[in-house]
Amino acid sequence: MSTPHLAIANISKRFGAHQALDGVSLEVASGEGVVIVGPSGCGKTTLLRLIAGLDVPDAGEIWMSGTQVSARHRSIVPPHARGIGFVFQDLALWPHLTVQGNLDFVLESAKTPRASRGPRVHEVLSLVRVQQLSTRYPHELSGGEQQRVSLARALVGQPRLLLLDEPLSSLDPALRATLRDELARLRRALSLTMVYVTHDMEDAAALADRVIEMRTGHIVSMTDGHKRDERT
Amino acid sequence: MFRWPSSRTAVVGIAIAVSVVCCVLPVAYLLTVSLSGDAFSALVLDARQRGLLFNTALLGLGTALLATVIGAPMGLVLARISLRRKALLRLALAAPVLLPPYIVGLAWTYLGSSTGWLSALSGRELPLAWTHSLPAAILVLSLVFYPVSMLATEVAMRRIDGRLEEAALVVAPRRRVIRRITLPLAAPGVFAAALMIFVLSVSEFGVPGLLQVRVYTTEVFTAFAALYDFSRAVVLALPLLLLCVVVAVVAAALLGDRLVASRRSSGTRSVRFDEWRRSATAAAIAILLVALALPLAVLLGEALGARSLGAVLADSGAAMVNSILLATTGATAVVSVAVWLGYARARSVGRLGQGVDILFVVLFAVPSTIVGVGLIGLWNRSGPFGVVYGTDAMLVLGYLARFIPITALALAATTRYVPVSHEEAAAVSGAGWLRTMRRIVLPQMRLGLATAWVIAFVLVFGELGVSVLVAPPGEATLPIRVYTIIANTPSSHVAALALLQIAVIFVPLAALGAAVSRREAR
Numbered sequence: 001m002s003t004p005h006l007a008i009a010n011i012s013k014r015f016g017a018h019q020a021l022d023g024v025s026l027e028v029a030s031g032e033g034v035v036i037v038g039p040s041g042c043g044k045t046t047l048l049r050l051i052a053g054l055d056v057p058d059a060g061e062i063w064m065s066g067t068q069v070s071a072r073h074r075s076i077v078p079p080h081a082r083g084i085g086f087v088f089q090d091l092a093l094w095p096h097l098t099v100q101g102n103l104d105f106v107l108e109s110a111k112t113p114r115a116s117r118g119p120r121v122h123e124v125l126s127l128v129r130v131q132q133l134s135t136r137y138p139h140e141l142s143g144g145e146q147q148r149v150s151l152a153r154a155l156v157g158q159p160r161l162l163l164l165d166e167p168l169s170s171l172d173p174a175l176r177a178t179l180r181d182e183l184a185r186l187r188r189a190l191s192l193t194m195v196y197v198t199h200d201m202e203d204a205a206a207l208a209d210r211v212i213e214m215r216t217g218h219i220v221s222m223t224d225g226h227k228r229d230e231r232t
Numbered sequence: 233m234f235r236w237p238s239s240r241t242a243v244v245g246i247a248i249a250v251s252v253v254c255c256v257l258p259v260a261y262l263l264t265v266s267l268s269g270d271a272f273s274a275l276v277l278d279a280r281q282r283g284l285l286f287n288t289a290l291l292g293l294g295t296a297l298l299a300t301v302i303g304a305p306m307g308l309v310l311a312r313i314s315l316r317r318k319a320l321l322r323l324a325l326a327a328p329v330l331l332p333p334y335i336v337g338l339a340w341t342y343l344g345s346s347t348g349w350l351s352a353l354s355g356r357e358l359p360l361a362w363t364h365s366l367p368a369a370i371l372v373l374s375l376v377f378y379p380v381s382m383l384a385t386e387v388a389m390r391r392i393d394g395r396l397e398e399a400a401l402v403v404a405p406r407r408r409v410i411r412r413i414t415l416p417l418a419a420p421g422v423f424a425a426a427l428m429i430f431v432l433s434v435s436e437f438g439v440p441g442l443l444q445v446r447v448y449t450t451e452v453f454t455a456f457a458a459l460y461d462f463s464r465a466v467v468l469a470l471p472l473l474l475l476c477v478v479v480a481v482v483a484a485a486l487l488g489d490r491l492v493a494s495r496r497s498s499g500t501r502s503v504r505f506d507e508w509r510r511s512a513t514a515a516a517i518a519i520l521l522v523a524l525a526l527p528l529a530v531l532l533g534e535a536l537g538a539r540s541l542g543a544v545l546a547d548s549g550a551a552m553v554n555s556i557l558l559a560t561t562g563a564t565a566v567v568s569v570a571v572w573l574g575y576a577r578a579r580s581v582g583r584l585g586q587g588v589d590i591l592f593v594v595l596f597a598v599p600s601t602i603v604g605v606g607l608i609g610l611w612n613r614s615g616p617f618g619v620v621y622g623t624d625a626m627l628v629l630g631y632l633a634r635f636i637p638i639t640a641l642a643l644a645a646t647t648r649y650v651p652v653s654h655e656e657a658a659a660v661s662g663a664g665w666l667r668t669m670r671r672i673v674l675p676q677m678r679l680g681l682a683t684a685w686v687i688a689f690v691l692v693f694g695e696l697g698v699s700v701l702v703a704p705p706g707e708a709t710l711p712i713r714v715y716t717i718i719a720n721t722p723s724s725h726v727a728a729l730a731l732l733q734i735a736v737i738f739v740p741l742a743a744l745g746a747a748v749s750r751r752e753a754r
Contacts, residue, residue, distance in 0.1 A: 054398050079401045092399035096416050105412060109404035157403055 003066045005030040005193050006051065006161060011060035012217075013046050020046040022217040023060070028161075033187055033194045035208035037201065043217040044197040045089075048163050051195065052086055053079035065160065080109065085154030087164040091146050093138035099125070099149050100134040103156045110157050124156045125149075127186065144175045151183070155190070164196045168203060180206050240665040247572035251640075254632035255595045258606025259473070265609060266470045285471060287366060288434050288447040292479075294370035295377060295433035296426040302519060303378035304422050307385025309512040312505050321516060322386075323745055328523045329379040330687075330737060332694030332711060334438025335730045337372045339527035341442065342534050342723060344368070349530065364444045372443070373433045375523040380432070381425045388421030389414070397503045406503060414503065420486045427483035428593075431476050435599035437697035438715065448472035449697065452601040457701060462609065469602045480597035484590040528734070534727035544728045551713040555693060556736065558624065558709060562631035563688035567643075567681065570636050570688075574643030575673075579652065592637040600697020603633045607702055622704050630698035635691050639684050646680030647673070682747065686740045693737060710736075 004027040013021040021043045028034050036044045049055045051062060053075050062070035069077040094102055100121055107117045125131040128148040138146060147167060154162060164183075168176045184206050187194055196207055204211045213221040309315070310322055328336070344350050344363035362368060392414060400409040437449040448468060456465040505512075545552070577588050607630055611621040620626060650673050658668040674681070696711040703712055714729050 052398075052402055054401065078405065080404050082402075084402055086399065086402045088395050088399055090393075090395055092393065092395040094396055094400070094413055094417075105400065106403045109400075109408060153399075 004028060004063075005032075005065055006195070007063040008047075008051070009061045009063070011047070011050060011057045011062065013043075013050060013055065013058050019217050021050070021057075024214075024217070024219055025060075026212065026219065028193060028195060030193055031191045033192070033196065033207055033209045034212060035196045035198060035204040035210070036212045036214060037198055037204050038214035039199060042214040044199075044214055045165055047214075048086075048165050048195060048197050051161075052084055052163055053077065053082055083160040085157060085159035085162045087150050087154045087162070087167040089166045089169060091138075091150040091167070093146060093150055093153070095138050097137075098134065099130070099136055099138075099141070099152075102138070102149065102153050106153060106157045120156060124152045127155070128152045128182070143171055144179065147171065147175075147179055148182075151186075155186070160193065162192050162194045164194065166198050168200070169198070177202075183207060238665065243666075244572050244576045247569050247576070250569050250632070251573060251636050254629055255636055258603055258610050258633055259595070259598055261610045262466055262469055262473070262602065262606040266466045281468075281471070284446060284448050284451055284468075285475075287445065288449075288472065288475070290366060291369055291373070291440065291445065291447055292430040292434040294367070295373040296430040298370060298374035299378040299429045300381045300422065300426045302374060302523075303381025303383075303425075304385045306378070306382040306516065306519065307387075307422075308389060308505075309508075309516065310382070310386045311389035312503065313509055313512050314504065314506050315509065315513060315516075319748070324520055324524065325382060325516060326379040327741075328376050330690045330694075330741065331376060331527070331734060332438065332696065332737075333373060333376045333436055334442050334696060334711070334715060335531070335694075335733065336376050336527050337369075337439040337442040338714075338718065338726065338730055339530040340368060340372050342727065343526070343530045349533070366445050369440050369443045369445045370433075372439050373436060375527075376439075377429045377432055378519075378523065380429050381422065384425030384428075385418060385422050388418035391421075392417045394503075401503065409503060424483040424486040427479050427486070428597075431479050431483070431597040434472065435476060435597065435697075437599070437601050437700075438711075442715075442718070449599050449601045452599075452605060453697075453701070456601075456605050456608075462605070465605045466609075469599075469605060472599055473602055476597040476599060477594050480594045481590055484593035528731075531727045531731050531734075534723050535731050537722075537724035544725055544732070547725070548710065548713050548729055548732075551708045551710045552732065552736075554708065555710040555733075558627055558631075559689050559693035562628050562635075562692035563685050565628055565632055566635045566639050566688045566692070567685045569632065570639035570684065571643050571674075571677075571681065573636070573640035574645075575647050575669075577640065577644040578647035589641065592641050595637040596634075596641075600634060600695070601701065603630065604698040604701030607633065607698070624704065626702040626704065627699055627709070630702050631692045631695060634695065634698060635688055639688050642684050642687070643677075643680065646677050646684070649680070650676045679747065683744060686744045689740055690737050694733070 006026075006028040008024060008026040011021055011024045012019070024043070024047060026034075026047075036047065038044050046055065050057050050070065053070060056073055056075050057070055059072050061068055061072075064077075064082060067077065069075070069082055094105070097105060103121045103124065104117055107120060112120065121134065122131060125134055128151050130145055130148045130152065133141060133145060133149065138149070141149065150167065154164075168179055171179065180203055186192070187207065194207070196203065198204060209224070211223045212219055213223075306325060310318065310325075315321060341363060342348055396417065397409055397413055400413045404412070434447070435449065437453060439445075440447045441450045441453065448471065452465050452468045452472070455461045455468055577585060577592075580588065607626065608621075611617045611626065611629070613621075620629070654672055654676070655668050658672045659665075663671065694711055695709075696715060699709050700712050700715065703709065708716070710729065710733050714726060714733065717729075718726055
């Protein structure tokens with residue numbers, strides 16, 4: 001059996017009196033799209049932040065491509081060295097940088113040669129269909145455009161794992177459906193390994209190979225995404 | 233048909249009228265006089281004026297730079313490093329800004345005198361030319377004003393949405409995130425604070441006067457108080473006023489709504505630098521030693537030579553009592569007006585609100601000696617105005633002119649902590665505006681109001697630039713008394729008075745600190 005791209009073993013995390021995660025284990029295969037659903041406060045975002053290395057677990061281990069990246073109270077591999085792209089719920093576009101600057105920062109940090117940065121930025125912006133916006137600042141963009149730029153920023157470094165934290169939650173239903181389809185198209189085209197957190201079942205149906213349901217810090221069910229799609 | 237204004241319109245209207253009379257009219261009067269006279273000559277600088285402008289600009293630039301170099305890293309420390317007893321450390325690090333600058337200057341002159349500690353340590357006398365020089369004034373003012381940069385940097389760092397940094401951490405190491413994301417986002421706040429320090433230092437009268445540095449504020453004072461040349465004072469005031477106004481406008485525009493905004497945009501934890509805890513603690517202690525402990529120790533060392541504290545009090549007891557009474561009256565008057573202006577600002581939105589912020593900052597930036605000359609020009613005349621002139625009311629007018637704008641900005645930020653919905657809920661319940669303010673809004677602002685009063689008390693108690701010009705003959709406040717006896721009174725006596733002044737300042741501050749601690753403990 002091949003090594004899973006992401007392996008989470010018995011992870012727990014507590015914030016004060018609140019047990020956010022309690023012994024969660026999960027494996028994600030390379031190229032697989034996992035959607036985590038559940039009500040607010042069930043631990044979805046905490047799990048994503050632990051995978052990214054933005055928080056450390058109180059117990060358990062996290063492995064990526066056979067390398068341990070997190071242990072109890074310890075981040076072994078820093079976030080920027082884990083090969084991930086992250087789309088935040090509020091997008092977190094850097095307001096003092098243009099669209100190009102936001103993407104360029106990622107490539108510059110990865111020590112991509114200057115000459116190849118411009119074409120790569122253009123390529124990814126074209127992929128998400130906002131290439132004409134490269135000189136704009138985030139506040140000059142509409143909500144949908146910001147969403148696309150945020151996705152482009154997460155993709156530009158060619159991450160091995162894409163993490164998305166309710167990226168479509170602030171959009172109106174029509175725009176949400178459009179961007180959901182775009183995301184599904186991109187995932188297929190790029191064969192992305194993806195962990196997507198949402199509380200929206202339509203997102204799950206459109207994007208998941210596997211749907212994981214969480215409640216009060218536990219995984220309560222795992223369903224094949226397509227089977228779930230057929231049921232719904 | 234005539235309709236009585238609503239209680240809100242009436243109260244806010246009265247507050248605006250008082251602030252226009254106290255803050256705007258003196259400046260408008262000076263501008264009118266200078267423009268109706270030979271205004272052009274005021275702006276075409278002769279060689280003497282160019283020298284003044286050079287010295288003034290150098291004092292402002294040097295102080296802004298040095299204070300930022302000291303204060304901004306401390307702001308970073310307070311915002312991003314977990315330290316023990318951080319609230320107490322912040323209070324101690326901020327304390328120098330509450331010391332009257334000329335008292336720190338006084339300590340500096342004792343430190344660098346022929347019998348001072350520096351001479352004793354180095355084994356040779358420091359040249360007087362260095363003790364009383366522009367670099368010395370820059371150093372003293374930087375040690376007084378660095379907390380402005382420190383607090384502004386801390387606020388700017390805390391306001392940064394933690395997710396912006398997290399988004400960068402996913403792709404870049406922490407030092408790079410700080411350099412490319414955190415610092416650029418905090419830069420406008422740090423730069424605006426540097427501009428405010430520039431304005432505060434070029435507006436300062438006490439320190440350059442004490443250290444015999446020729447700048448605009450001291451020349452305005454000399455022209456008016458020593459040479460009795462009102463028109464020359466006005467001519468000298470105009471370039472300084474323009475300089476301060478321009479810089480203040482830039483600073484206020486840079487800060488925008490952040491002057492009165494009160495909440496962070498995200499609760500996400502920011503990038504921390506706890507591995508620098510030891511060096512940060514060492515740096516904070518070093519700054520505290522130089523900026524707070526050293527001046528106090530020097531003054532204490534000098535004061536120990538005083539004949540007796542009783543003799544010192546006997547000589548200056550009246551000035552002390554007068555100062556406390558005036559500071560109490562002044563602070564109460566300032567807060568009584570500023571609270572309504574702050575309320576009006578907090579509840580206004582868009583360009584009007586930002587315009588008001590800029591006006592407040594500009595009025596606060598008007599140098600004290602210019603305010604003094606403006607007040608005298610406005611009130612020293614026959615008729616009803618003359619009744620006020622020559623009384624203690626002129627001092628209170630001066631305090632209102634200087635401190636209403638900054639207090640109103642602080643109280644606007646406090647008012648914003650009270651959600652508008654609380655007022656709306658009271659209105660729906662049938663309460664009138666005055667009752668809503670008395671029962672709903674003001675009780676929620678108690679600590680903010682107490683803080684504003686204490687800060688106003690401290691500022692009024694140490695005020696020198698306006699007081700020294702407008703005080704009635706024979707009436708002296710403690711700062712005037714200390715400032716005028718420096719030249720012809722034993723240093724031990726002067727140092728004892730300066731320490732007494734600091735002691736009076738720290739009593740309300742300690743009470744406020746205790747109140748804050750109790751609240752945090754709850």
